[in-house]
Amino acid sequence: MEKTKVLHIVGALNLGGAETMIMNIFRNIDRSRFQFDFYLSGNSGGFYEEEVLQLGGRIFNVGRRKKHPVNYCTELFKLIRKEKYDAVQIHATDAMDGLPAFISWLAGSKKICLFSHNTRGQSMQSQKIMRAMFMPFVTHPQACSDMAAEWMFGKRANEAEIIPLPINCDLCVYDQEFREKERLRLGLTDKKIVGHIGRFQTQKNHDQLIDIFAELMRKDPEYRLILIGVGDLEESIHKKVENLGIEEYVLFMGQVDKACRMLSIFDVFLLPSLYEGFPTVLLEAQANGLESVVSNTITPSIKLTNLVHFVDLDDSASYWADQLIEHTCERHDTEEFNTVIAKDYSAPNVAAKFSSIYLGE
Template sequence: MYKVLVFGMTTNIGGIESFIMSYYKRFDRTKIHFDFLCNTHEKIAYEDDLQELGSKIFKVSMRSKHPIKYHKEINHFFKKHASAYDCVWVNVNSLANIDYLKLAKKYGIKRRIIHSHNSQNMDGKLRELLHFYHKKRITDFATDFWACSPLAAKWFYEDNLLPQVEIIKNAIDLKRVKFDRQKRVKIREKYNLENNLVIGNVGRLHFQKNQVFALDLLKNLIKENPNIKMVFVGNGPDKKELMKKVNNLNLGKHVIFAGIQKDISGWLSTFDLFLFPSKFEGLPIAGLEAQGNGLPIVASENAIPKEAALNDNLAILSLEDNTEKWCDAILKYSHLSRINSKKIENNFKKFGYEINAAVPILENKFNK
């Protein structure tokens, strides 16, 4: 059995966590086994599911909050456990912290995969400087270089390394996000949305996802249609700022903060349009899930790259386009029909984003 130590799971059910989980639960676990190393002592996303699959979950303190404790715990972990693993697979949004790779090398894990899931800095200036410093040294510690998209590869790796980078598709389970009319009716009744045009956004409440811009658009949209409601599914550091902006713009009757939700199919089915104005992404799971539901989408060119624009009821705009152009696109596309499930399945299989077709490809990369 090929044993892999995985880093990348956090307390948040986000894109990386969903990506890892979607693949691993479909792997032949008699041949490939995952254990997880996490920099939190809290319960992580999918922890119960992972334990049911037979995975061990090891936890160390956060470097940013408890640096001395973190270094002691992580060194102890690798010294004690490294010999049990054939490979370490590090899934991250930046190279600010590569301790996991350094210690994996020091303690003899022969294969060390670094996997890029983002295309721009989403942290402070110090972490950005650390990213670019480690970018020049990553070949000293990693043996394999992966990315979720060409854009994510370019952000992570020096140009001379790009020919070696393998693109791993963020494939999704279409059954998990399939349109469900009963769920749509139930959620719309619960939140009094029956007679509204519902614009939805799913993602961390963070400047990267650009929900501030979405609220500016909403202020203009309700002038055209006062029955519009905007729903944010997710949580994050910008929630207070966004709620303050809702109050300042007098949008309280038009905005719902739904928090973190597990039933992604139900919420996508509730929406009439998916608004995705991110400032940057790697290759976003949320954009693929919305397409898997068949939803009409209006997105920024930074949110959904061309290779992940699979359906034809999708408008891609520049964030430099004016508010009027964005609002016109939203009003136009919100009245388009959903794509039917058979066409969705064909589109996803054609471009390699359907999970069952993608699983053996990734399995083979671990078995090579």
């Protein structure tokens, strides 16, 4: 039987939210029925590239779109015309990412899906212009939340299909044995650990995160901070930690495979993001039974249990620290929470949803 061919258009295949979503779908979709190809515009050698190839995917990387926009569009047009994809799946953070929708339309694509992963990005004026230019060519608008749909599609937001972001619920289950071994390995057996997983970029607001932790240390020096992720701002955050004299209390762990396992060693999770689409890490934290203190800029729909606590970004670092102390506690009935999350957000269920879209069922 001939496979249904899907072209995913995304910046790179690193450990980001969009890429993790794609991989959770790819691992769980029926690969005997689907061929997934990937058109990239970032640096090669991304974290997931080897796994994509092992799963039978193909990768086409033409370099950065911003540096070589004409080549990016030309090669995309030629690829779609040659391969005759059954569906083009664009992963977008702002309306400028809708450019491939126009190229796909020019190349003759009939099914052009665009998934909105974010709720902010470029200026609103630029967003409105790009939205008017490119969104009319999207046949299947999709988003991770109502707020992400509104940001990307504007007046067409009500047409967007809200699709849950998939997580691997099995990996998110609280693991007491892993917690004890890993905390022993890190020399943190008797410490209270604040955890954060996210790329070092402006959106994640690491600058304020460090201010909050510094205040927390003044209130209770038994706390430690673990930061998982990489990014352009990592070096500047390193310097800030050193300037505050708290470097021995902060652990930078870099890029970690299956990072959600690390949730089991945390005592509370901190996410003071400036904006988010629908942060899967908060789904994973809830599935793990871990309490989270997060900014109120994040969509309220992420709160599926009583484990998520919203705080205003304008509140003081002292207040944020108090909230971390208040919500540092023993794990809840993690099996119950995992079951709640798995109902709608398990990777197999979400993969089945995308399968139906690509097949036109």
